[in-house]
Amino acid sequence: MPVYVEVALPVPLRRNFSYRVPEKYLAALTIGLRVKVPFGRQQLIGLITAITDQCDLAENQIKNITQVLDSEAILPESLYKLTLWAARYYFTTQGQMLSQALPVALRKGADTAPQAITLYALSEQGQQAQVSLLNRAPAQKKLFDALKLQSISHDEFLSLEYSKAALKALEDKGWVEQKTQAITIDLAWRQQLDITETPHKLNKQQAVAVSILNQQQGFHCSLLEGITGSGKTEVYLAVLETVLKQGKQALILVPEIGLTPQTINRFKRRFAVNIAVIHSGLTDNQRLDAWRQARSGQAAIIIGTRSALFTPMPFPGVIILDEEHDASFKQQEGVRYHARDLAVMRGHYEDIPVILGTATPSLESLQNAISGRYHHLTLSERAGAAQKVKQGIIDITNQPLKHGMSASLINEMRMHLDAGNQVLLFLNRRGFAPALLCHECGHLHECDRCDAFFTVHQGLNEICCHHCGNQYAIPKQCHKCGSTMLMGHGLGTEQLEQALTTLFPKYPVVRIDRDTTRRKGSLEKQLHGIHKGEYKILVGTQMLAKGHHFPDVTLVGLLDVDGALFSADFRAPERFGQLYTQVSGRAGRADKPGKVLLQTHQSDNPLLRSLLRQGYGEFAREQLKERQLALLPPAWHMVLIRAEAHLAADADSFLNQVSQLLPQDKDFEIIGPIPAPLDRKAGKYRRQLMFQAKSRQRLQIEFEKIIEFIEQLPQNKKCRWSIDRDPQDLM
Numbered sequence: 078m079p080v081y082v083e084v085a086l087p088v089p090l091r092r093n094f095s096y097r098v099p100e101k102y103l104a105a106l107t108i109g110l111r112v113k114v115p116f117g118r119q120q121l122i123g124l125i126t127a128i129t130d131q132c133d134l135a136e137n138q139i140k141n142i143t144q145v146l147d148s149e150a151i152l153p154e155s156l157y158k159l160t161l162w163a164a165r166y167y168f169t170t171q172g173q174m175l176s177q178a179l180p181v182a183l184r185k186g187a188d189t190a191p192q193a194i195t196l197y198a199l200s201e202q203g204q205q206a207q208v209s210l211l212n213r214a215p216a217q218k219k220l221f222d223a224l225k226l227q228s229i230s231h232d233e234f235l236s237l238e239y240s241k242a243a244l245k246a247l248e249d250k251g252w253v254e255q256k257t258q259a260i261t262i263d264l265a266w267r268q269q270l271d272i273t274e275t276p277h278k279l280n281k282q283q284a285v286a287v288s289i290l291n292q293q294q295g296f297h298c299s300l301l302e303g304i305t306g307s308g309k310t311e312v313y314l315a316v317l318e319t320v321l322k323q324g325k326q327a328l329i330l331v332p333e334i335g336l337t338p339q340t341i342n343r344f345k346r347r348f349a350v351n352i353a354v355i356h357s358g359l360t361d362n363q364r365l366d367a368w369r370q371a372r373s374g375q376a377a378i379i380i381g382t383r384s385a386l387f388t389p390m391p392f393p394g395v396i397i398l399d400e401e402h403d404a405s406f407k408q409q410e411g412v413r414y415h416a417r418d419l420a421v422m423r424g425h426y427e428d429i430p431v432i433l434g435t436a437t438p439s440l441e442s443l444q445n446a447i448s449g450r451y452h453h454l455t456l457s458e459r460a461g462a463a464q465k466v467k468q469g470i471i472d473i474t475n476q477p478l479k480h481g482m483s484a485s486l487i488n489e490m491r492m493h494l495d496a497g498n499q500v501l502l503f504l505n506r507r508g509f510a511p512a513l514l515c516h517e518c519g520h521l522h523e524c525d526r527c528d529a530f531f532t533v534h535q536g537l538n539e540i541c542c543h544h545c546g547n548q549y550a551i552p553k554q555c556h557k558c559g560s561t562m563l564m565g566h567g568l569g570t571e572q573l574e575q576a577l578t579t580l581f582p583k584y585p586v587v588r589i590d591r592d593t594t595r596r597k598g599s600l601e602k603q604l605h606g607i608h609k610g611e612y613k614i615l616v617g618t619q620m621l622a623k624g625h626h627f628p629d630v631t632l633v634g635l636l637d638v639d640g641a642l643f644s645a646d647f648r649a650p651e652r653f654g655q656l657y658t659q660v661s662g663r664a665g666r667a668d669k670p671g672k673v674l675l676q677t678h679q680s681d682n683p684l685l686r687s688l689l690r691q692g693y694g695e696f697a698r699e700q701l702k703e704r705q706l707a708l709l710p711p712a713w714h715m716v717l718i719r720a721e722a723h724l725a726a727d728a729d730s731f732l733n734q735v736s737q738l739l740p741q742d743k744d745f746e747i748i749g750p751i752p753a754p755l756d757r758k759a760g761k762y763r764r765q766l767m768f769q770a771k772s773r774q775r776l777q778i779e780f781e782k783i784i785e786f787i788e789q790l791p792q793n794k795k796c797r798w799s800i801d802r803d804p805q806d807l808m
Contacts, residue, residue, distance in 0.1 A: 083127035085172035095132045102145045109150030113143040122186055124175050153389050155426040168800045169412045177412050178387035182365040191260040191369045198228035203252030216243035262373045267324035271349035286454045287315040293430045298421050300446040301434040303456030305662020309434045313397055314347050325394025329380045332403035334358045355381035383416040393427040396420050401433035402655050407805040437655035437693045440701050441711040466664050466671040468689050472680035480576035481568040481636050494584050498631040501615040503660045515555035516562035526760040533565045545759035574616050584613035589621050622659045633664040633673045646807045647709050650684055658693040714773045717804040718766045722796035725762035731792035732766040738783040744771040754808050
């Protein structure tokens, strides 16, 4: 009797596909195995979602499975259920959601079993060699000295950035040899946990939080709201100790790759256990290795960015999301899932506690905490001897500015620098200047494919559009009047860095933004330099605002906040409140008093005043009330449908058709179709349709009814469209 399987494939079609199973594969067939199957002209890899003995297709239409890739289900049941739930919630296909949950190497058919690892070690000849011969080859000497202490695995070799040329030179001398070592799974940490540093003494609030978190059995979600510098990481470490002693694993999610090195170091110092790291800066094979270590139980702690959420754990113990308010937990292309919401759901399926930690909770989490769905824990004192930060506003209306800085800010900087401290200047715009302006006719050079101005990058000698990546050499003449008097208008981090070098020649400046941290390892190197005091002035974008600990920074200046106060996005005030609080939290973290200065033309703006007077907690609660009055998320629930096309009319007519399918009554609201705030991007016109409902459940039901009809609309061939559930970014 023939056996058939249903296979979920990573294609945008909302159904699974039936295949016949050849006899040789019948013995080990279960749900959740990866299989290779013919699909059109190509071979795809998908997951088995059902096994049946009947099939509606005619015999000649059914194809055979090409290959079964696994001997056991690749995802544990809880994770498999989570992906199916997420596919339904985010209105995407099972196959796309399941492939999102697997590392890239597994999507391409790699083996799940651990492989042998390559080790580099000194040969007998190398152990007797004279190290003084390498004095003129520093890269070889560095590697040789490291190998003298212990052999290094290939992965460590790559992540610690040793030179490949140095390795080859030492191999050619016969001093270093390669060995392969079979991987053995070592679960010793589950019996005996080694703690390698004495924990800090917790203050009263930290101790209360830890004891409440440790008492929770089964699924609980807690919001740990601790002001910046209140020692949230210490609380995580204390909770981890309890979890690891029970022989259970911990999953820790951080928003940015930039935060992983310091998080890993904190945990490595405290616990002598295996830590698996997963983020987009690693190669596919490195990520697969980390995934294997976590799945076998060898890695006690898994640290990663958004995609690490789906890492399997045979002994799940706790999930911690640090900086839970951060927008980078939301994926902005492909399947638009939110790692925070899925982490809470995963905790529910695995029956383990989830901890969301932040100084500036998102309004969604805050509402859940106030309504009692989450446990609400607060840390309101700064840890150790850190004192409260002084805040001030500099009104720059009618004031002369030197490269965006007022005279009073420059004087204040001089005082802090002369006292031997560090100063951090925050400007949320990378590049030399945000626009290229003609001094004679006033023409601003605009991207020919977007509704946005070119940003000038002096160091790269080009103008570049930050929305579509379009770039040209800096023009010599104005495109409109031919004048050669072109100047950068506005201020970017690159220009600010140059200006500071001339203003303060004695104090070295470091710039941290996406342009200076492109190369692997450059961010760690810069952060290391800041900690050693090599740099005195820090200039940066949002990358500097997040979670970093700079003990010597005593003055923080925010140069241009006016742009953040006015925006087409209803989340702008919340984002600004979070950003301001996070940036000002970098000041005065150790025993030195800190100061934060804000330059603005809007010194009497009520938003600013309430934030400075009452702090983020009260500000956020006021924002929450405003959202409830305006019927905006999190009070109501939103789905955003975006469409983009070469002709604006095509996108409009598609969204108009969609809006006619949607229900209309007092519990629903339809806004649009309207142009997106950035109307034209990469040569395409962008339109959006917002659909809001009072009840989340009703939204789900109504939308599931019409999704098939949307896909069959004839207009959908003329534009690219996507569905974004709980959108975080309306631009």
